[in-house]
Amino acid sequence: MAQVSRRLFLRNSGLAVAGAGVMSQIPFLSSLVGPAEADAPAAADAATAGANEGAATMTEPLVAHVRDLSTGEIGIFNGTREVVVNDPQLAARLFRAAR
Amino acid sequence: MSSHREAPEISKDPVADSADLYAFVSPDVPDTVTIIANYIPLESPDGGPNFYEFGTDVLYAINIDNDGDGVADFSYLFEFQSETTNLDTFLYNTGPISSLTDPNWNRRQTYTVTQINRNGHMKVLGAGLPCPPCNIGPLSTPNYETALAQPAVQQLSDGITVFAGQRAEGFYVDLGSIFDLGVLRPFAADHILGNLISTMGGVNATKALNVHSIAMQIPMDLLSRRKVTPTNPAIRDSVIGVWTSAARQAATVLPPTPKANAASVYAGPWVQVSRLGNPLINEVVIPLSQKDFWNHEAPASDVQFAQYVSNPELGRLLPALYPGVFPNLAAYNAAGTPNRADLTAILMTGIPSGVIPGFQNFTGVVQSDMLRLNMAIPPATASSTLPSNLGLLGGDLAGFPNGRRVFDDVVTIEIQAIAGATLGLVDPSFKPDAAASLVNQGLTSSGTDITAMGTENYLSSFPYLGVPHSGYYTPSS
Numbered sequence: 001m002a003q004v005s006r007r008l009f010l011r012n013s014g015l016a017v018a019g020a021g022v023m024s025q026i027p028f029l030s031s032l033v034g035p036a037e038a039d040a041p042a043a044a045d046a047a048t049a050g051a052n053e054g055a056a057t058m059t060e061p062l063v064a065h066v067r068d069l070s071t072g073e074i075g076i077f078n079g080t081r082e083v084v085v086n087d088p089q090l091a092a093r094l095f096r097a098a099r
Numbered sequence: 100m101s102s103h104r105e106a107p108e109i110s111k112d113p114v115a116d117s118a119d120l121y122a123f124v125s126p127d128v129p130d131t132v133t134i135i136a137n138y139i140p141l142e143s144p145d146g147g148p149n150f151y152e153f154g155t156d157v158l159y160a161i162n163i164d165n166d167g168d169g170v171a172d173f174s175y176l177f178e179f180q181s182e183t184t185n186l187d188t189f190l191y192n193t194g195p196i197s198s199l200t201d202p203n204w205n206r207r208q209t210y211t212v213t214q215i216n217r218n219g220h221m222k223v224l225g226a227g228l229p230c231p232p233c234n235i236g237p238l239s240t241p242n243y244e245t246a247l248a249q250p251a252v253q254q255l256s257d258g259i260t261v262f263a264g265q266r267a268e269g270f271y272v273d274l275g276s277i278f279d280l281g282v283l284r285p286f287a288a289d290h291i292l293g294n295l296i297s298t299m300g301g302v303n304a305t306k307a308l309n310v311h312s313i314a315m316q317i318p319m320d321l322l323s324r325r326k327v328t329p330t331n332p333a334i335r336d337s338v339i340g341v342w343t344s345a346a347r348q349a350a351t352v353l354p355p356t357p358k359a360n361a362a363s364v365y366a367g368p369w370v371q372v373s374r375l376g377n378p379l380i381n382e383v384v385i386p387l388s389q390k391d392f393w394n395h396e397a398p399a400s401d402v403q404f405a406q407y408v409s410n411p412e413l414g415r416l417l418p419a420l421y422p423g424v425f426p427n428l429a430a431y432n433a434a435g436t437p438n439r440a441d442l443t444a445i446l447m448t449g450i451p452s453g454v455i456p457g458f459q460n461f462t463g464v465v466q467s468d469m470l471r472l473n474m475a476i477p478p479a480t481a482s483s484t485l486p487s488n489l490g491l492l493g494g495d496l497a498g499f500p501n502g503r504r505v506f507d508d509v510v511t512i513e514i515q516a517i518a519g520a521t522l523g524l525v526d527p528s529f530k531p532d533a534a535a536s537l538v539n540q541g542l543t544s545s546g547t548d549i550t551a552m553g554t555e556n557y558l559s560s561f562p563y564l565g566v567p568h569s570g571y572y573t574p575s576s
């Protein structure tokens with residue numbers, strides 16, 4: 001493929017898992033607006049996860065949207081992706097931090 | 100209006116608001132199709148000091164369906180970048196802008212065009228492409244068209260020509276009358292409240308306004324399903340469906356004050372906020388409560404809106420607003436729930452063969468709002484058949500709803516159709532009212548008037564929409 005801009009590359013490399021809905025049938029929507037990913041897998045070891053997080057570099061904005069405190073549904077926007085997690089404890093911590 | 104400010108939410112977001120879409124066989128390069136997608140409706144030409152520009156946080160798209168399923172087989176994506184070259188002035192320009200590289204020009208835009216196919220394959224067709232400045236006035240933007248606009252017409256790989264920048268609004272419409280309880284000025288005396296208003300000729304409300312256009316001239320063989328230049332109007336492969344769309348990222352975080360020059364944060368998936376295929380669908384067919392939802396949806400799922408097309412509110416209003424003027428339409432409406440197969444064909448599936456001699460632009464049974472163009476039908480030109488601003492209704496097979504040309508009087512065409520002028524094509528028992536074919540905006544002198552009584556100044560070649568109105572001379576000129 002010819003040159004691909006950084007923005008498009010990031011977008012494409014961050015493709016969400018394709019769904020079967022109508023939205024996924026539109027090229028730029030399916031590739032760029034892909035449906036939210038399911039829950040991220042829980043970290044097997046908190047210490048390891050913490051170490052990895054410390055070494056990671058955030059290259060794109062990260063925005064969290066707590067949708068439901070009781071179910072812990074949080075939409076996490078990163079780059080052009082959305083990951084949905086269901087973590088009542090995390091939602092509660094974010095809620096407390098915001099008060 | 101065609102699709103200007105047509106829904107509550109998008110009306111607050113003009114840079115993402117698709118206003119008009121055109122698709123036609125280029126009259127001067129007939130093996131190509133010209134597609135023009137307009138954004139930023141109702142630009143006042145003197146709107147400085149921050150003149151209009153495309154959104155750098157908006158993903159614009161022109162979408163092509165060439166197999167009739169209402170799903171884009173490929174899309175052209177447009178992303179814009181802005182640059183301020185002099186941070187110490189409030190001025191758009193600090194002297195005359197004589198070229199696209201003139202250092203006097205302080206706020207400029209470039210853009211990237213990327214083709215993305217159905218399988219997700221992307222190909223950058225051009226990057227760093229220049230937009231022209233807005234047409235400010237004779238001191239700031241002298242020789243606008245030759246020095247600034249035409250040099251911004253760029254050639255991409257694959258033989259595509261592209262332009263993105265300000266143009267004169269080409270859509271003509273009498274806004275003041277149609278939104279005042281459906282007054283059609285030529286029929287004002289027959290309006291149910293006609294005794295309360297004086298009669299007058301039509302007013303082209305958009306004649307002195309500008310828009311921002313994304314225009315492409317694309318070889319037909321790139322568009323057609325079989326990658327050949329279509330020559331047979333009778334086959335389905337000659338027909339493409341076109342729509343434009345704009346998307347924003349799901350989350351926006353404004354910078355905290357008082358940091359200077361802090362940038363907003365954009366994150367999350369692209370969310371479609373605007374789309375446009377046929378003119379006026381979201382404007383006058385889709386109910387207010389669903390307009391923004393419609394903007395978010397894809398053409399392939401338009402069957403959910405089919406009821407509003409087959410039983411349009413305006414079709415019920417016309418006999419009520421103009422008592423005695425549309426008796427046959429009134430009787431048709433009273434006979435049961437209308438099922439306007441003519442409107443469904445025109446707007447949602449294309450017109451199948453056998454309805455209009457020598458014509459079809461049928462894409463299949465999938466109901467979707469796309470501008471459908473039969474590319475094998477040659478353009479009407481002054482040297483062959485005079486083009487009619489009434490398109491198919493005027494006997495001109497190259498005009499709306501076979502695609503849409505810049506001069507097509509789409510408001511008159513659609514109101515005539517809704518008034519019943521086309522119902523007889525699919526229901527031989529229905530006799531259209533005499534008034535149905537007489538309804539018009541009063542903005543053209545005849546069917547072959549392609550200048551809207553001299554109020555529009557279209558170009559004979561790409562990008563076809565006229566030189567943008569200058570801030571200095573408007574509105575007096």
